[in-house]
Amino acid sequence: MTLAIQSDGLSRRFGKLPAVEGxxxxxPEGTITAFLGPNGAGKTTTIRLLLGLLKPTSGTCEVLGHRxxxxxxxxxxxxxxxxxxxYGHLTGFENVEITRLMRGGxxxxxxxxxEVVGLTRDAHRVVQQYSLGMRQRLAMALALFGSPRLLVLxxxxxxxxxxxxxxxxxxxxxxPKQTGATVFLSxxxxxxxxxxxxxxxxxxxGVLRYQGPTGDLGDQGVPWQQIRVDQADxxxxxxxxxxxxxxxxxxxxLVQTPDEGVPALAALLVxxxxxxxxxxxxRVSLETRFLALLEGA
Amino acid sequence: MTTLMSLFSAERIKxxxxxxxxxxxxxxxxxxxxxxxxxxNSEIQASKLGPGFLVWYQVVYSAWNLIxxxxxxxxxxxxxWGEEEEAGAWKHLLLQPVPRQFHYLAKCMxxxxxxxxxxxxxxxxxxxxxxxxxxxxxxxxMGPRRLWLFSGLGAxxxxxxxxxxxxxxxxxxxxxxxxxxxxxxxxxxxxxVVLAGLRMPVMWSxxxxxxxxxxxxxxxxxxxxxxxxxxCGLVIAFVALGTFDFxxxxxxx
Numbered sequence: 001m002t003l004a005i006q007s008d009g010l011s012r013r014f015g016k017l018p019a020v021e022g023x024x025x026x027x028p029e030g031t032i033t034a035f036l037g038p039n040g041a042g043k044t045t046t047i048r049l050l051l052g053l054l055k056p057t058s059g060t061c062e063v064l065g066h067r068x069x070x071x072x073x074x075x076x077x078x079x080x081x082x083x084x085x086x087y088g089h090l091t092g093f094e095n096v097e098i099t100r101l102m103r104g105g106x107x108x109x110x111x112x113x114x115e116v117v118g119l120t121r122d123a124h125r126v127v128q129q130y131s132l133g134m135r136q137r138l139a140m141a142l143a144l145f146g147s148p149r150l151l152v153l154x155x156x157x158x159x160x161x162x163x164x165x166x167x168x169x170x171x172x173x174x175x176p177k178q179t180g181a182t183v184f185l186s187x188x189x190x191x192x193x194x195x196x197x198x199x200x201x202x203x204x205x206g207v208l209r210y211q212g213p214t215g216d217l218g219d220q221g222v223p224w225q226q227i228r229v230d231q232a233d234x235x236x237x238x239x240x241x242x243x244x245x246x247x248x249x250x251x252x253x254l255v256q257t258p259d260e261g262v263p264a265l266a267a268l269l270v271x272x273x274x275x276x277x278x279x280x281x282x283r284v285s286l287e288t289r290f291l292a293l294l295e296g297a
Numbered sequence: 298m299t300t301l302m303s304l305f306s307a308e309r310i311k312x313x314x315x316x317x318x319x320x321x322x323x324x325x326x327x328x329x330x331x332x333x334x335x336x337x338n339s340e341i342q343a344s345k346l347g348p349g350f351l352v353w354y355q356v357v358y359s360a361w362n363l364i365x366x367x368x369x370x371x372x373x374x375x376x377x378w379g380e381e382e383e384a385g386a387w388k389h390l391l392l393q394p395v396p397r398q399f400h401y402l403a404k405c406m407x408x409x410x411x412x413x414x415x416x417x418x419x420x421x422x423x424x425x426x427x428x429x430x431x432x433x434x435x436x437x438x439m440g441p442r443r444l445w446l447f448s449g450l451g452a453x454x455x456x457x458x459x460x461x462x463x464x465x466x467x468x469x470x471x472x473x474x475x476x477x478x479x480x481x482x483x484x485x486x487x488x489x490v491v492l493a494g495l496r497m498p499v500m501w502s503x504x505x506x507x508x509x510x511x512x513x514x515x516x517x518x519x520x521x522x523x524x525x526x527x528x529c530g531l532v533i534a535f536v537a538l539g540t541f542d543f544x545x546x547x548x549x550x
Contacts, residue, residue, distance in 0.1 A: 053392075071394045071395065071396060072394070082385065085390075087380060087383075088383065094313065099389070101303045101307040102307055102395055103394060
């Protein structure tokens with residue numbers, strides 16, 4: 001597995017205050033990896049360390065095989081850190097042109113990224129007249145310029161309305177499919193993250209709490225199925241007789257059984273003469289698992 | 298060199314609709330307008346002091362070099378860096394695949410070019426107003442306008458402004474706010490006036506160099522060479538200092 005980001009014992013202190021401590025990050029290439037943590041957890045500090053905007057107090061870090069901040073690393077990455085970094089007195093087109101002149105590239109690339117983010121029609125309007133969503137999309141255009149191998153996005157949906165969030169989410173989702181790039185995405189909106197990210201990195205108080213596939217966060221072994229029947233008492237008794245782990249959370253009877261056992265479970269309930277209204281896997285939201293992880297810490 | 302020129306081209310895009318450009322044009326325009334109004338509405342018997350054109354050139358360039366140019370330079374540099382700070386454009390700048398020293402050098406080039414524009418605006422306005430003065434204020438006895446003298450004043454003013462550009466390009470990354478930057482410019486100018494003629498280290502400052510820009514035109518060749526050498530030395534020192542400071546700092550602001 002090739003790693004887009006790798007750090008070992010990455011730490012940063014501000015005076016005596018530790019912001020990030022001993023981070024051992026492993027971000028696989030070609031994935032969308034979400035970087036989660038409550039406010040003040042050290043997310044932005046970590047991102048700044050990865051981009052070379054800050055120097056670590058100790059530890060090492062590699063971004064696409066280079067040290068952070070090295071010209072070769074910067075050439076292959078696009079980034080959006082916190083608020084969009086735009087010149088308000090210039091047009092969207094001029095903003096992208098400035099990036100083109102700094103990064104190098106054909107004029108057609110300016111038109112391409114503006115088209116990707118859907119700003120072709122408004123490209124010659126002054127950015128001060130843009131809505132927040134349009135500014136975020138323009139910042140995305142700057143980050144996408146030159147089809148970078150790694151896209152680092154810090155809170156890209158901050159302050160956006162639901163439709164704006166959806167637009168940015170779709171853009172993020174398309175990036176690895178179209179260019180094979182890795183996306184490293186910090187966000188507070190866990191429901192959003194759950195929809196786009198295949199991998200998670202969670203930090204809390206500057207310390208790494210979890211990294212791995214999104215589905216494995218807070219994995220509690222055998223999954224729970226939730227059942228709604230006409231006679232819950234009878235269902236509970238029947239299932240206990242079969243030696244299954246059960247509990248009751250009105251209006252559901254919860255049974256711990258693998259997904260493969262669901263057809264047999266349904267047959268058992270129906271054959272027992274119960275009216276089965278609902279049988280669905282109980283999915284614990286990312287938010288619940290995330291909060292549980294932090295509570296455990 | 299190609300990278301530096303590309304960065305400079307990017308800087309030129311930033312001049313559009315921005316306050317640094319406005320300051321570079323309004324600085325000399327307001328000075329010439331102000332002095333022209335005084336001349337127009339007064340009964341200055343400049344002819345008693347010397348040929349009218351000479352008095353006009355000397356008055357404008359003295360006021361420009363001593364007060365207005367340091368203020369204009371401070372404003373241009375402050376507003377130019379200010380737009381990078383606004384909305385955090387800094388971060389985007391520093392994430393481009395370009396060594397940081399190049400960003401700083403491109404800024405120096407941008408500020409120097411804006412000052413060149415300011416000097417050209419000043420020169421154009423001085424010429425235009427001298428035509429008006431010679432036509433309507435006959436008592437000023439304009440006489441033949443000597444272009445060599447005029448171009449000498451412009452050239453020394455330009456050379457003398459470069460150390461100030463180099464100094465304020467650096468100071469504006471360190472000092473926040475209009476007040477502190479303008480204070481530096483004004484204190485430098487005032488010290489030059491107060492300590493004029495004394496052999497003190499402050500007389501080797503960029504402000505004193507700018508102030509001596511007019512005098513040097515009328516002195517012997519060694520004086521001009523001295524001004525040029527001192528200007529070059531100060532520019533190299535301030536640019537080197539600023540570049541070193543800029544590249545070693547962590548995230549700017």
